[in-house]
Amino acid sequence: MTGREFFTARTVADALAGFRPTLRTPVEDVPLYEALHRVPAAPVPAPAALPGFARSTVDGFAVRAADTYGASDSLPSYVDLLGAVRMGAAPTVAVRPGGCVAMPTGGVLPAGADAVVMVEYTAETMPGTIEITRPVAPGGGLVRADEDVAAGAALVPAGLPLRAPDLGLLAAAGVTLVPVHARPRVAIVSTGDEVVPPTTRSLVPGQVRDATAPALAGMVADAGGQPILAGIVDDEPGALKDRLTEVLPGADLVVVSAGSSVGARDETAGAVAAVGEIWCHGLAIKPGKPTLLADCGGIPLVGLPGNPLSALVVFGQVGVPLVWRLAGCESPPPPPSTRARLARDLASAAGRLDVVQVRVRDGVAEPLFGPSALLSVLARADGYLLVPEPATGLDAGTEVEVVLYR
Template sequence: MSATEFFTALPVSAALAGFRPLRRTGTEEVDRAAALGRVPAAPVASGAALPGFARSTVDGYAVRAADTYGAGEALPAYFDLVGAVRMGSAPDAAVRPGGAVQIPTGAAIPPGADAVVMVEHTQVTMPGVIEVTRPVAVGGGIVRADEDVAVGAELAPAGRALRAQDLGLLAAAGVTRVEVRARPRVGIISTGDEVVPPDTADLGPGQVRDATASALAALTEEAGGAPSLRGIVPDDAEALAAALAAAVRDCDVVVVSAGSSVGARDETAAAVRALADSRVYCHGLAIKPGKPTLLAECSGVPVVGLPGNPLSALVVFRQVGLPVLRRVGGIALPPAEPTATAAMARAVASAAGRLDVVQVRVRDGVATPLFGASALLSLLTSADGYIVIPEAATGIDEDAQVTVTMYR
């Protein structure tokens, strides 16, 4: 396809379903303390039952449940107090018929007991004797030895980033090291004769600071990747091809910003095709903003070519680039995004067959759409989140209830 030819935009759903790079990062072993957010390469199984012993869930008295049957306020059941269990120690007394052992929450159940009656349902009538005013069923007030986790049970699945609660369960099971996927190394290439580094103090005529690369790097880190900023490449086919080849050699995903518009200055597709073992999957997505998007593979490394405008580039990277990054990093169960339900402040039109991503501000349960040119990065910073108008829809009515994906 020449630079002047029109292209057919592929639906985003079709692109996500069809563009399935096989590349996966390798694995490494990390300490549990450093495993937050890392992705287990295989399910983590427990080598022991948890809690490992039957324990009380309430403060009260360990008893035989059968001895409490029929007990009530008018006719309590009486028990001989035969001992007490200390936390962190094995019980030194057994429960016999008509006997009870005092026990705190979390302590080990003494032999002979099959229930714990809550202290609120008891009363000490005389030294060494308690009365129980409510019956308790077998197993009441008790956690079984393997009720939390059975031997061999899955502590954490493969493909889901480890959360704080996961690390707590691993600690309880005595897991000290975890085999995880290496973080995907994401090469970020900026292109354009007009693009200059962000620390440029004084801009020349027509120059713009590279805002997109910094935002892409932050999104990459949020998604569990390791950004590798590859600098700015001028609008030169040979220079871009060289930069792409270098990035493909040592990265797991390559992202090119600003070089994917179909036109005389588009060099990304040509540079990809110039590399050995390359394949362009699509050049053009039915998404607004962000239509001129490129998806390709070079030597098995996925390449995502983004539009030049920062807003468009970041919208497309969220919708398409992050799923690719997560796939390469072995994330089969991506984290759920925070959402809110709101009513649309006004109607928004859309074209059937195109995915529209609309930035919104949310106040008091009302979502107000924010519109402007795709070069305006301030639209993103002003937004609380965004809504997605599905490809089959032709718009959203005023007052319609929508789901807003909130920015963190």
């Protein structure tokens, strides 16, 4: 390293497409109630068809559809009431031609029936006789035994985080253990002589509490990872290399919050180069250009700028997708977003991705600006918008997509 930042910046798109570690976390079985947002390692097949029996979707009467053809208010069809189906019990009566069986919603379709006519289109004109004023087609008012899921079909696919409805479907199929990728272990290393733990009660001039590490830990956890706070390393030569050597064996991803000065960033790059291979040193993104990506014996490493705002912005764009990918998810779930009109002109430089913090009020996105050392800009933001690499800015009034913070 020369002590000067004469590096060629890669675009964020290049980084996402090209820096793709092959490492995936091991597979483990987790109980269904702990599987939310976990990533299945393989499709989970249905042990049997769902719902497993033909069932009614309406209150009414199970019939042979042919017995209702031509029914109308002026010319009803009449069928004999043969019995009733009880919820949670198998039918004790079958439907024969010219007959019907009373059905609750969710009840098991009795033998001989191929449709359920809604109770709204019926009337009991005399004891034991049901009048039908609307025809029903075969299959009407019911679901087939395998209409929800066929036996052997995938209940959930591999590689997509499980959502609450997925857990419900798995439960309906009787799947109580799910094979998922383990949560990626993300070691977070802070550096800098000026950085002290957040528990430090009184600061001396020049000291700053480590605000980046707890925020990064939250982002890691939100992406399904397991944050490991690996402490603060001072700027002594060799100290960072020693710490990286310690944490790499127990991590799936290492994140280094580097110092803000050129010298500190050079020290980070030198330490990383000593334990791995640097893929890029510099991203065409604002804020966050001095980002470093490296492969350390198969373990990816992300070196972030020292300023908290820059570090968190870059980690959201590059680090969070890495956490998901390590857990077997190639396409991270999209964050919530909204459309809004830009409140003012935004200048940008072509070839650079600008990440602009915004506040959204009444459909208007107001950009928030401030030095990259100020976390309050992020704390006040409702989300951010992206000014893409080819653009030289956005005009006031432009409709933009705002990615919202959860």
